[in-house]
Amino acid sequence: GAGVSQSPRYKVTKRGQDVALRCDPISGHVSLYWYRQALGQGPEFLTYFNYEAQQDKSGLPNDRFSAERPEGSISTLTIQRTEQRDSAMYRCASSWERFGETQYFGPGTRLLVL
Amino acid sequence: AQSVTQLGSHVSVSEGALVLLRCNYSSSVPPYLFWYVQYPNQGLQLLLKYTSAATLVKGINGFEAEFKKSETSFHLTKPSAHMSDAAEYFCAVSPLRGGKLIFGQGTELSVKP
Numbered sequence: 001g002a003g004v005s006q007s008p009r010y011k012v013t014k015r016g017q018d019v020a021l022r023c024d025p026i027s028g029h030v031s032l033y034w035y036r037q038a039l040g041q042g043p044e045f046l047t048y049f050n051y052e053a054q055q056d057k058s059g060l061p062n063d064r065f066s067a068e069r070p071e072g073s074i075s076t077l078t079i080q081r082t083e084q085r086d087s088a089m090y091r092c093a094s095s096w097e098r099f100g101e102t103q104y105f106g107p108g109t110r111l112l113v114l
Numbered sequence: 115a116q117s118v119t120q121l122g123s124h125v126s127v128s129e130g131a132l133v134l135l136r137c138n139y140s141s142s143v144p145p146y147l148f149w150y151v152q153y154p155n156q157g158l159q160l161l162l163k164y165t166s167a168a169t170l171v172k173g174i175n176g177f178e179a180e181f182k183k184s185e186t187s188f189h190l191t192k193p194s195a196h197m198s199d200a201a202e203y204f205c206a207v208s209p210l211r212g213g214k215l216i217f218g219q220g221t222e223l224s225v226k227p
Contacts, residue, residue, distance in 0.1 A: 004157065033214065042118075042204050042217030043158070056214060091157065101146065101165060101208070103215065105157035 004106035011045030061105040116209035120218035133192040137205030146208040149212040
């Protein structure tokens with residue numbers, strides 16, 4: 001079956017622009033996670049949802065970052081007024097479990113802010 | 115605070131040699147532990163996980179890991195390396211036994227012919 005998909009795969013934007021990154025989880029998966037991965041580092045947790053409810057947003061670095069999952073399926077991570085330090089790989093994962101014991105990762109979106 | 119430390123950002127082994135990738139964790143409660151592998155331009159793939167059952171966990175592609183509470187370690191091993199094992203490997207802890215994962219910084223494995 002289809003895995004987790006993310007779009008776009010690559011995004012180049014200018015500083016100050018807003019970007020929206022999309023995650024399409026595996027069908028039927030309950031929980032959805034967003035991570036950010038800097039070059040040479042492990043993924044860093046941003047936020048996660050059970051169904052449409054945002055359970056934990058403690059990893060969002062500041063109020064320019066927000067995420068939603070309005071219908072409990074597709075999720076969008078939005079970064080407003082992008083800065084160069086936002087450049088990273090953004091990864092999405094989903095799990096059939098509410099507490100995400102096993103998370104399946106998408107290929108990621110590589111964001112470059114010029 | 116929970117954390118994961120992977121000793122060695124880069125490990126190189128010869129084909130057929132033992133693979134040993136080290137991971138130590140810090141957690142106030144017995145955690146769940148994971149190893150993921152990342153191939154170039156692909157997402158992270160789960161190799162194996164420990165969720166408080168058997169301390170020796172077998173995963174895919176011949177990898178296994180042993181949970182040692184006394185050493186707070188979860189090292190990944192494979193008896194005989196294959197060229198296709200070359201990738202980046204991440205150890206992760208789920209301190210709340212679910213929810214967010216906390217990852218180590220990764221270890222890049224190279225396999226020499």
